[in-house]
Amino acid sequence: MAASPRVFAWKIGGDQGEGIDSTGTILATVLARAGYWIYGYKWFSSRIKGGHTHFKVRISDRPVNGASSDTHVLVALTQETIDKNIDELLPGGVVLADEAFRPRLPERTPAGVRLVPIPLSEIAKRAGGALMRNMVALGASAYLLGLDLEPFHEFVRRRWGAKGEPVVEANIKALEEGYAFAREHLPGEPFRLPSPDGRPKLTLTGNQALALGAVAAGCRIMAGYPITPATGIMETLAGILPKFGGAVLQMEDELAAVHVVAGAGYAGARAMTATSGPGISLMQEGIGLLSMTETPSVIVDVQRAGPSTGEPTKVEQSDLLALIHGGHGEGPRIVIVPSSVEECFSDGAEAFNLAERFQCPVIVASDLALGEFLHTAEDLPLEQVRIERGALVEGEELRQVGETGFQRYAFTPTGISPRSLPGQPHGQFLATGSEHNVFGHVNEEPENRRRMMEKRWKKLEAVDFPAFTYEGPERPDALVVGLGYTRGVIDEALEALRAHGASVGHLQVRRLSPFPAAELRRRLEGLPFAFLVEQNATGELRFLLEAHDAIPAGVVVEEVHKADGRPFVPEEIARPVAERLGLQGDLEAWLRAGEQLAPVGEAVR
Amino acid sequence: MAASPRVFAWKIGGDQGEGIDSTGTILATVLARAGYWIYGYKWFSSRIKGGHTHFKVRISDRPVNGASSDTHVLVALTQETIDKNIDELLPGGVVLADEAFRPRLPERTPAGVRLVPIPLSEIAKRAGGALMRNMVALGASAYLLGLDLEPFHEFVRRRWGAKGEPVVEANIKALEEGYAFAREHLPGEPFRLPSPDGRPKLTLTGNQALALGAVAAGCRIMAGYPITPATGIMETLAGILPKFGGAVLQMEDELAAVHVVAGAGYAGARAMTATSGPGISLMQEGIGLLSMTETPSVIVDVQRAGPSTGEPTKVEQSDLLALIHGGHGEGPRIVIVPSSVEECFSDGAEAFNLAERFQCPVIVASDLALGEFLHTAEDLPLEQVRIERGALVEGEELRQVGETGFQRYAFTPTGISPRSLPGQPHGQFLATGSEHNVFGHVNEEPENRRRMMEKRWKKLEAVDFPAFTYEGPERPDALVVGLGYTRGVIDEALEALRAHGASVGHLQVRRLSPFPAAELRRRLEGLPFAFLVEQNATGELRFLLEAHDAIPAGVVVEEVHKADGRPFVPEEIARPVAERLGLQGDLEAWLRAGEQLAPVGEAVR
Amino acid sequence: MATLEAFKTDEKAWWCPGCGDFGVLSALQKALADLDLEPEKVALVAGIGCSGKIGNYINSYNLHVTHGRTLPAALGVKLANPSLTVIAAGGDGDAFAIGMSHFAHAVRRNMDVTYIVMDNHIYGLTKGQNSPTSDPGAKSKASPWGNVEQPVRPLSLAISAGATFVAQGFSGNPRQLTRIIEEAIRHRGFSFVNAISPCVTFNKINTYDFYRKSLVDLEQDPEYRANDRAWALRKLLETGELVTGIVYRDDETLSLEERLPGFLQAKPVAQRTREELEAEKARVRQLIESYR
Amino acid sequence: MATLEAFKTDEKAWWCPGCGDFGVLSALQKALADLDLEPEKVALVAGIGCSGKIGNYINSYNLHVTHGRTLPAALGVKLANPSLTVIAAGGDGDAFAIGMSHFAHAVRRNMDVTYIVMDNHIYGLTKGQNSPTSDPGAKSKASPWGNVEQPVRPLSLAISAGATFVAQGFSGNPRQLTRIIEEAIRHRGFSFVNAISPCVTFNKINTYDFYRKSLVDLEQDPEYRANDRAWALRKLLETGELVTGIVYRDDETLSLEERLPGFLQAKPVAQRTREELEAEKARVRQLIESYR
């Protein structure tokens, strides 16, 4: 029996539209129910059928939240899958390939990797049709990973039960035949996965978590327009909100969507929209209106690779400046950045509190990796969700205002003014995108203008959303700074570095606007070295840090940024930091060792 | 006879829609034809009729290009005009007011200011109707300013000749009666304007100049959508382009407008659009497409006060960050900033060369003060306009390409690739907003992506458009830094400072993207003090300077920025700089002295 | 019981003397009073333009949005609180140029919002450029050789797009306009009122006089039946849409809100208190568990 | 003389096997060849969607724009160089959701561009949400309780908006579709071809089978006359637009380019060389002097 690697990586690859995605999801879900931590990562492109795609499930007995460049088991449904992914295979690894396409390993195949052809298509046909191929592969994988089939059967029953017994049976048959074939024909013993804690985990994407957070916070109106990789939020909410007496509207475009939010927010609903880059560009004018009318509103940007249509299915963090500064003129916005599935949930909830407390648009800057990839979580922090509705004015107060008119935009020490909602007697006011006075009446007197601009910006000073999270020693030799999905990757990189004796800290930026310059400066003060990790071409986080003078003199800042569409993997971070710190020891070996099947070649005899 | 002030300021005020604007324009035009330099500045609001408006004409024998807070003669058509503008009157100044509304001076009227009621409405009725009131006022003003009437008559004939003799005669009669009344009833001698050089000047707005520059550079397609204060560009071109076999299209919105430019630019036309803030927000997605497809294109933003609808008729420079960084993802754009009417012309032309040479969108960041206010110019630099069409590929080269396909996006050392135009045989290619390879085919391979992003950004490195203009000693004690319309105001401020012995330099930023960090840094290096002047609330130029690390250590930077809708006046700049430099002497007095009517009270006996 | 006065404000209207928009404003105020609505239960969403200032002069909840986006915003208001009477208003440019798409989609969506377009066949606020309803050949500074485009025909367009209430009134006939607006507000679903509202400053073609001479009251036609789509379309074609009255109405089709599953049965989302939302939170536990 | 081959490329189309878009692509290629056009004289502007990929597979000048903006971009191409044959193509979402306004305006502008909408009643590329042409009640992940909106009727809408050429073809009938596209390209002015192009992956309602059973060829109707607007509108209403053929055409109305003053008489602006533009520069002196 093979030793258990720290994180086990199973990958399936084939043509798009052939169920690669859902096969990976099934494995991930079954494992998570068994108590494993998993991370499901897919590589796909903007087409529905054809073209190579692959889905990797990383499996561990502790949290794993990032991509890697290693694979232990590759299930190949096409030769292209082998050719494109073989370099990832670790010694001792196995390529499980459909015999039907006469698979072969290329010359550059890493040593110790075995090809195991298996008649997937043939078995599938016997079990109930060509469509069952993936289930056969799953059955074989189950054997190879030393898993029981029963949880898979249970999954099949839950998922396809409604489609009738024959469907369920065909799937189960496919699983069993795959398993049986593998047991009979595969040499040696199966791999051994690390043992899980047995507590079933949640398996979900950041988009799903964010949608759930919004529901928890009382969001009842969602207006959207489909766009990869944000559609999942709309689709999740579409299944939920009607049950809460709310509604999801698929609008004609993003211009419409953001204005539905403006109307609903004005009228007192907790309302949101979700989009990706191109949609954000279209919403810039509407977001300005939200700033100017001080309308609580939530906009989610699940970032993808730009500019323009760019690479709709590839990960990038390149909307940061546009989210803060993209509108004409100067309107305050709050921008927060989740960096885990749990934070997608809590930010999806907290955004609504911020929006109502500070009466402005709140943007949640998520990204494709968070939004679309599969994560596990012990739980989502539902109990911590509080609902704070801000300075809503009471009926009694309004009655006192009476005839003189309600000062919706009253000047106050915090800049936050009392807010009435349509329907409340005596609370009538004009909310306008034009400059206005305390009553909301259009007013362009220079002094009024000056005070109103000041008032709107003043509000942001009190924003108490955490600037960042920090984990590590008080005075590390190196501080790694990331944002968004990179948290999990940085965590793994730092684990490697720490194993080699490095004193490293991990700072994940959580708020971009108002930019927490002072807090960051304080945290950086006195440190010798900071290393920025961001997925874009121009270094937007670096730009913001510089512009806000958040880097104290003396702190050497290096950075790794890239915009090639591939998510970061731990070694891209660990390696340069190790070099900078002059780390002793074989980091390279460590990075892979933990995931290696030792002793090589024993796994599959 | 009164002494001649350095700059003489005449102002007319009344209700909107009563011809205030055109009355000021007539005076300015007549004076400019006589060889004066003038600056015509208006205060107005987003309504067609009613509400106070005023128009000031500053008159000098040398260039004057900014607003001021002084007035010598105020023509008041309403009491509100007096109440709102009286503080501006200089000792010796005159308020010429229509008797009809029983004008009175408020208590706070500066000493030495005289009210001269004159029966404007009554005389007008006699001359041909109430509409003639402004002409009567002009006639009276002509007398008061010591001007001949003949040039006014000539103007009337040119402007209204086509409307028939009766119209011309009524206007001339009104002018004459106003003049005669003033001569008879005004006490004392008229003022004396500085003597002009006699060379007729051009009188035009920055919008008009920019449109002319575009025509000179071969722009033949303009697609727009009306918006204050950019409409003037479309309207000017609408009168011109059809005569050049071109066309102006008023589109259904700004989304459409920018995409017409995309199509036309792709097909080889020099095409442009012009808008203001809200339109820029709507165009962000389209601009990204232009960056990604490397399509030459010109977009003008005549900035106004934002955010949202903001103050459509008020000056502001608050789109800077949005113009550079407002799109989702990272697409290269060139952003240049004219700061005079001559530069509006030359930038309006040069933008097209930059667009074709660097194959990207070029944004001209103008502003309301440049775009809408009246300027004079000796000439516009037509002869310096060169047409450079960049890397257009020749038919012969394409023939050689033949069947293998044309590499529209070939990798080159400069990042600039050869460009074919529809219609050219063998030049067919796909221009797409999706990531693509050298042929334009959609391609998401990480390595291709990396190189393409690099290539697109690489191009900007060679942009040779001037970073800034500088005027002053090599090592001044203070450097004043502005951009856009503030040039003229800073000039006046520096004149005052220099008159008091200060060594000051004037740097006007001309390019925002690619940001000329190195050039600016070099210019600032070693200087003790820089003073930034920008019209916005958050200090966007400062932000850019910091972000790009363009401020060398040791340079103390102060700034004045405001967003109250009023253009800067010289003392707002001169005063803080003088203070900082510890200037001796009475700057205050000087600032006003040059414009004072000395000796006080003599002007109008 | 709100009186007409209750819908008025002290603010002096910024329109040019004689502007058609005055008539639309007072017809709307009168209609709201006639319908016995309370100012606080009325939400008016206005666009950008001279017309868009209507919200400045009426005592109700007013939201003044970006150019062209009144309808999505009005939809948002309505969804948040279906107990409100929601009116959208704006100019012909706002509606049929930059807002054209939202107009077409609002029509097919059929949310219960009344849309009043103040149609002066011109861009007033930006000083007289042609609008999508301007006559062919009309000259303006932006088209000195005359308009080269065919005008949008809003009434036929709305009917073809599936509208359930289409009417046209004239600011010069306030009594009729008031009645039309009342009917429009009463209509359950999307109601579109094109209010001809002459721009006395920039439009020298489509004047009060022109309309007084050319408008015909469709409802006086002996063949008139409000729910005859084909007849309406034919009449509109014949008259070049120079008609007034309720051109078409369909009182059968359900409104959007009625079609949204469970929506009208629930308490309006905007009226749910913090406590109620906290209570609803509990139901999220189940949703979360479904991912396990 | 270009052959059909001349319009093909090596690139393998990325559509699902059986996708209706294959048929539209080949009909278009065939039409271009039949019309004897040269690849370099054809400019195709495509939108975003599965359909929008059509430009990737045809040998012509191709511009692939943002979602919904094909028509303004095509207008730009045409203005730059009226000697080109300009085609715009995209999906039903591209055309009738985000692009709806441009569609309505292109129709009334009547520029000489052919617009092919590849209508599958669904958002294909984003994986199967309802589109504006989806059937009422149709379920999707984004509307699990079924579509609550009435569908856009593109053909009637276009005719009501003043279109001069409106046709519908079916990807399952390539011969007819080819002929329609040829006629559309020949038409001087804006021509709109709604090409029914089933999505075999996500749309289980509007399938080939469904259309084979329900489409009727309008041109076979004994009463058919291509230029009878009222008849066409009535027929469309009766059939729920389940027709094929050239529904309406008007060959009298001038195209936009013909109406633009002096435009077609001049050399196409995109063809003017640097030297020619330099020469035209001289005329600007006069313009400048007019400000003196």
Ligand SMILES: Cc1ncc(C[n+]2csc(CCOP(=O)(O)OP(=O)(O)O)c2C)c(N)n1
């Ligand atoms: C995005 C955007 N583009 C342009 C404008 C400028 N603008 C203000 S009002 C208006 C059109 C006014 O016409 P209409 O809607 O008919 O209203 P009217 O003034 O005639 O009542 C325009 C184009 C704007 N405010 N926002």
Ligand SMILES: Cc1ncc(C[n+]2csc(CCOP(=O)(O)OP(=O)(O)O)c2C)c(N)n1
């Ligand atoms: C501004 C913007 N919003 C959303 C999207 C995402 N998107 C891509 S294709 C598409 C719709 C596709 O539907 P359709 O136009 O009918 O084309 P089909 O795929 O069905 O051919 C959408 C919404 C986008 N690319 N840009």
Ligand code: SF4
């Ligand atoms: S410009 Fe025209 S539309 Fe605007 S207020 Fe004046 S009359 Fe009315």
Ligand code: SF4
């Ligand atoms: S998803 Fe539908 S529209 Fe897209 S390629 Fe496949 S069949 Fe065609």
Ligand SMILES: [Mg+2]
């Ligand atoms: Mg109008």
Ligand SMILES: [Mg+2]
């Ligand atoms: Mg579609």
